[in-house]
Amino acid sequence: MDEISGSSSRRYFNISRGDTISLVGEEIVKTGIEGLDKILGGGFPRGRTILIVGGPGTGKTTLSLQFLYNGAVEYGENGIYITVQESPEHIHKDMLKLGLDFEILEDEDRLRIIDFSASNYLSSLTSLIGISAGDYSQIERSEEITDKFNNLVKSIKEEAKAIEAKRIVLDPITGLVFQEPDPIKRRINTHRLFHVLEETGCTSIIVCEARGLDMDREFQADEYFAHGVMLLQNFGERGTIVRGITIEKMRGIAHDLQPHPYQISGKGKGIVVFPGEKLFSGM
Amino acid sequence: MIRIMTGAILEPGERTKLMDSYFRNREKRRTGISLIDSLLPEGYQTPFTVLVLGDPGCGKTIFCHQFIKESLKEGQLCIYTAIDNFPDDVRGSIEGLGVDIKLYEHMGKFIFIDCYSSQIGLEAKERLYVDSCNLSELSISLSKALAQQESLGKAVLVLDSFPTLIHKCGLQSSLEFLRTLIAKTRIFESVCLIKMNRQAFNSEILSNVQEMVECVIEMKSEERSNRLYHYLRITKTKRHNHNTTWTPYIVLSDRGLVETKEEI
Numbered sequence: 226m227d228e229i230s231g232s233s234s235r236r237y238f239n240i241s242r243g244d245t246i247s248l249v250g251e252e253i254v255k256t257g258i259e260g261l262d263k264i265l266g267g268g269f270p271r272g273r274t275i276l277i278v279g280g281p282g283t284g285k286t287t288l289s290l291q292f293l294y295n296g297a298v299e300y301g302e303n304g305i306y307i308t309v310q311e312s313p314e315h316i317h318k319d320m321l322k323l324g325l326d327f328e329i330l331e332d333e334d335r336l337r338i339i340d341f342s343a344s345n346y347l348s349s350l351t352s353l354i355g356i357s358a359g360d361y362s363q364i365e366r367s368e369e370i371t372d373k374f375n376n377l378v379k380s381i382k383e384e385a386k387a388i389e390a391k392r393i394v395l396d397p398i399t400g401l402v403f404q405e406p407d408p409i410k411r412r413i414n415t416h417r418l419f420h421v422l423e424e425t426g427c428t429s430i431i432v433c434e435a436r437g438l439d440m441d442r443e444f445q446a447d448e449y450f451a452h453g454v455m456l457l458q459n460f461g462e463r464g465t466i467v468r469g470i471t472i473e474k475m476r477g478i479a480h481d482l483q484p485h486p487y488q489i490s491g492k493g494k495g496i497v498v499f500p501g502e503k504l505f506s507g508m
Numbered sequence: 509m510i511r512i513m514t515g516a517i518l519e520p521g522e523r524t525k526l527m528d529s530y531f532r533n534r535e536k537r538r539t540g541i542s543l544i545d546s547l548l549p550e551g552y553q554t555p556f557t558v559l560v561l562g563d564p565g566c567g568k569t570i571f572c573h574q575f576i577k578e579s580l581k582e583g584q585l586c587i588y589t590a591i592d593n594f595p596d597d598v599r600g601s602i603e604g605l606g607v608d609i610k611l612y613e614h615m616g617k618f619i620f621i622d623c624y625s626s627q628i629g630l631e632a633k634e635r636l637y638v639d640s641c642n643l644s645e646l647s648i649s650l651s652k653a654l655a656q657q658e659s660l661g662k663a664v665l666v667l668d669s670f671p672t673l674i675h676k677c678g679l680q681s682s683l684e685f686l687r688t689l690i691a692k693t694r695i696f697e698s699v700c701l702i703k704m705n706r707q708a709f710n711s712e713i714l715s716n717v718q719e720m721v722e723c724v725i726e727m728k729s730e731e732r733s734n735r736l737y738h739y740l741r742i743t744k745t746k747r748h749n750h751n752t753t754w755t756p757y758i759v760l761s762d763r764g765l766v767e768t769k770e771e772i
Binding site: 462463464465466467468469486488499501502503504505506 | 639641642643644645647648651676677681684685688
């Protein structure tokens with residue numbers, strides 16, 4: 226039996242080892258990431274959308290891709306990765322360095338990448354509306370943004386259905402949402418995105434970039450739609466970096482509330498969380 | 509329910525079981541250092557955290573090396589956290605006491621955690637190395653090293669030295685780290701020596717650290733007749749009888765601390 230802490234109301238309970246557990250009506254989906262499931266109280270609640278918030282270099286993409294890879298390889302759950310920033314080629318190369326071969330999974334149709342990265346988006350859009358590549362000012366005013374968003378929603382539904390996906394990652398929401406200059410439309414689009422992900426029945430991760438150590442998000446509303454929020458932070462400590470992970474919110478799950486240290490290790494490991502260790506930093 | 513310092517969660521029943529295991533009768537050990545054994549006539553039991561508190565130059569470091577020597581002879585796993593010196597310098601000093609340290613390293617019985625090389629921008633050669641400013645990483649490395657004791661016998665851990673951590677990481681973080689380290693020592697039922705200069709900090713900080721540990725070995729130097737005289741006493745031990753008399757000793761580079769009958 227793994228002993229998992231309760232919340233501040235001092236609830237606690239036992240979790241038996243196994244792929245999934247039932248807890249107050251929630252089925253748990255293991256991330257398969259060393260140490261992370263322990264502080265999550267078993268894993269993510271199935272069919273829910275979790276927000277991962279972190280600054281540059283905190284390992285948001287690595288963690289998300291590990292979630293998909295482990296799902297396909299360890300738990301037989303196919304996945305969709307929607308990339309808004311990195312090209313699929315870069316993702317393949319970066320993950321191979323960690324020993325995660327995404328191309329094999331794609332060949333076997335256990336994982337699909339939807340490419341909404343800037344390069345792909347710009348080349349299709351510039352040819353469509355006849356503007357020069359890299360000229361974002363014209364693009365942001367364009368009605369084509371709405372079309373692009375509609376295409377994304379359509380793609381998510383189709384691809385998830387085609388491979389019977391159980392896990393989806395959107396990385397990152399920040400770039401996608403900020404292409405829409407109108408704040409009302411932006412909020413509607415965000416809400417729509419969360420709704421579509423839940424409709425697929427998949428357990429989803431949405432990656433959100435934070436600006437700095439104080440974890441200011443560009444756009445706060447997304448958290449209110451998310452079922453859970455996980456923070457990845459780099460603390461600068463006298464010339465060195467201390468990495469800490471905190472489960473800020475996870476509805477229905479009695480998760481660990483303390484920040485814990487984590488490492489981004491080399492081949493075959495990726496993110497490793499240390500649930501038995503305390504985070505020492507000036508936080 | 510209790511949350512112990514390492515983050516593990518215990519229910520009340522388990523807590524009692526754990527505390528019982530602390531206090532139940534265990535084999536009593538001797539340090540093998542006659543100067544200390546004469547002041548601890550009944551020996552000691554693990555877990556045993558010892559603050560080695562002394563004036564500069566009174567032999568704190570060589571005492572830790574002497575303790576390592578005797579522990580290796582007893583087949584214990586020794587972990588040395590080198591914060592103030594290169595591991596090779598520590599190797600040299602322990603070898604000077606007549607220990608084939610490389611043999612023990614080859615057997616996996618002696619492990620270095622190098623926190624020194626990174627401070628001066630050099631690449632560490634040890635398997636475990638960490639920037640001494642990163643207490644989280646140091647704590648993880650210590651756990652990895654302590655986890656070896658399951659297969660390699662009870663561990664003896666040396667933190668050399670604690671004041672450097674305070675200077676580099678700040679007082680509050682360092683004290684919190686020390687609390688966690690002591691909790692780990694208790695969970696692993698091991699021995700931990702914490703080296704500290706007694707002149708480097710005010711009495712408030714020193715008494716704070718003394719409160720945390722099971723045993724305090726205090727060492728002082730006095731200058732008389734144009735000569736330094738060294739004295740040692742055991743100021744505190746929990747659950748063990750001890751002699752609190754200041755005992756004179758001399759420091760020999762090939763033997764360590766040796767009790768002297770010389771009239772002082």
